[in-house]
Amino acid sequence: MIEKILFKYGKRMYFKDALLRQAQRQFRDTATNAKIDTNNPSFLGIQTVFTGELRIIDEQCYDPLPIFRILHSSHEHVQLPEDFKLDENTLIKMYRKMVTLNIMDKILYESQRQGRISFYMTGTGEEAIQIGSAAAVTLEDVIYAQYREAGVLLWRGHSVADFMNQCYGNCKDASKGRQMPVHYGSKKLNFVTISSPLTTQLPQAVGTAYALKRSKKNTCAICYFGEGAASEGDAHAAFNFAATLECPIIFICRNNGYAISTPTREQFKGDGIAARGPAYGIPTIRVDGNDVLAMYYATKVARECCTRSEKPFLIEAMTYRIGHHSTSDDSTAYRSSDEIAYWTRYMPIIRYRSYLESVGLWCEQRDIELKKHVKTSVLLAFTEAEKERKACWKELFTDVYRTMPKHISKQMYSMEKHVAEFHKHYPLHFFKQA
Amino acid sequence: MFSSAVRRVVRRSFSTSKWSGAQQMTVRDALNSALDEEMERDEKVFLLGEEVALYDGAYKVSRGLWKKYGDKRVIDTPITEAGFAGIAVGAAMAGLRPVCEFMTFNFSMQAIDQIINSAAKTFYMSAGRVNVPIVFRGPNGAAAGVAAQHSQCFGAWYSHCPGLKVVSPYNSEDAKGLLKAAIRDPDPIVVLENEILYGVQYPMSDEALSKDFVLPIGKAKIERVGKHVTLVAHSKAVEQALEAANELAGKGIEAEVINLRSLRPLDIDTIVQSIVKTNHCLTVEQGWPHCGIGAEISARISESEAFYHLDAPVIRVTGVDTPMPYTKSLEIAALPQMSDVVFAVNKVLGLQ
Structure with a gap:
């Protein structure tokens, strides 16, 4: 392997x-x-x-590094590795989560277009990387994601309502409406809040892996990033530190062909990101990121290797970004719609569904029911989140320091007085009461 | 022999803390004992940076710690500031208490994104769920003969940012008490040390020698009591302020010298109270004037009731507004000297 x-x-x-x-x-x-x-x-x-x-x-x-895959275009030849152990329920759950992610993306993307939320980023075409890898690790492992890994959080138990509340920044949002949409985080699910500046999560994940190693809990950190992020100096720092400090971390690079508009041929020369792994002394796998089973299996092997040896591991997952970079981007300005159409045929959801059907675990009828059910529940959560009030205005002043310093409490006190005096002029009913 | 005895006596007279029979200690040893005591007290505290382990630190601040605590607690890293600052942030997010040493703060610019965008903002952005208890420390400001890229004060840079706390110790008591407080604090803290002061001995009170000695962050110290003019300084500039106060005392001018200790939070109350008494104020710092610590203090005074007690404008005595020259004579001219402070005080008091 x-x-x-x-x-x-x-x-x-x-x-x-x-x-x-x-x-x-x-x-x-x-x-x-x-x-x-x-x-x-x-x-x-x-x-x-x-x-x-x-x-x-x-x-x-030397030959290019090969891409590991399980699901071929024709399902007659599908052969699962001997130690591939996933029960039917998990196989179906993986499909359901992929579909949920896809439908949630569509609805939130549209809601941004309608001006209901300020910003959104889809993971269309990249569902397999997220769900496959997430299924192979444990809840004790710590996730450092970039911004296209909502699926990982979904797999770990973040509800659709949690996603909606964050995108709306309402009072039920655990981050108190302080972050842009899609900058999710969950301490409970060991998912570190998304950081906008590119690649900062890589050295941080190595630091966390170092702490995990010291804790002797037999867990590891999993760090996601794009092939564009791999060009930042922080990526070099992280690879080299993980190798020299011997930290249990799995680096998962989503090589989706584009960093906003920059295609991979302008991003790097040489054999992609995977070729860098051995140069740093990091064991590496290149995997078909559009094949959810291969992604699952590669991550599982990486995790075993990583926690056993307490050393880093690199996975380069090859995929294609079917969606635009974000709602601030129109990708048809730099790539043809033929190219998008070509890759849409290789959508991981389509490939996985066809496998599940070939082994008798799925059918057209179940698919229609699932999509209908998911759509209804997403829309319901969406409507609920939209109706919810904003966080209490006093939250404006909290959490800058653990103990509120005097200069901030003075400002809060002065605003309290102001609001008490002029409350009639403010839409206080939009905000949760203290 | 004679001159060192004089120096010691003079220095003692500067300090308002109890000095009789006090033990002398260099700032370097004070920092070293702070690290040692805190590492002993809390398993989670660890030190990382370039040359901190086997070599005992580029300025020997971590002397003996690697031998005592081993590879897991004192870590030599590859030469990537952004890398080890990021690793420290991640380790802090995961519950450890890293002390991240920059060989000098000049090199921290390579890692400033990790310090500000991640360390300082994560507690707020995570809505209070993830705190980053981390100490970034190392020598700051001008040393001697190391020119533009190694002689910069970062006091103004870091204290600009909400979420960070910034301390700038002057003597050994400051260094020990503030570093220990910083390591125990739940928020990210920048500790700006001074390379030239590392080797200087200062008296340590019995209290400061204790393992429980911590100084409050955000509280300034009145180093010398006076009634005619207030001199506000931090780090090495406290020395020039004290020297100037000594010089002025000979002419009957009693200057009150405030050692800021913390740049953020800034103890404006102590400054205001002093001005109410003296009606005159000067700031002294080695950093640049534009948007500097003195500029901030001056603005805060103008916005406070102390403004109405001033008999003259607040004057800033700062490093000159140019990259640090390499030439020795120009380097001296680029930094505030005792004579500059005396000159400025006379001007503020209308004596020349």
């Missing part, structure tokens, strides 16, 4: 599990117990191999 490519004298050699571990062990031994050899010094930190042949290593020297 886990393949690492080593190059030796220009030959292409693939080492699988056992062989790989042996090679790694030998490398460690030579690095730490370098023998004194007057003719051939052993350089620090690398495996020293001398050659008389001057060779330039470039990406042509």
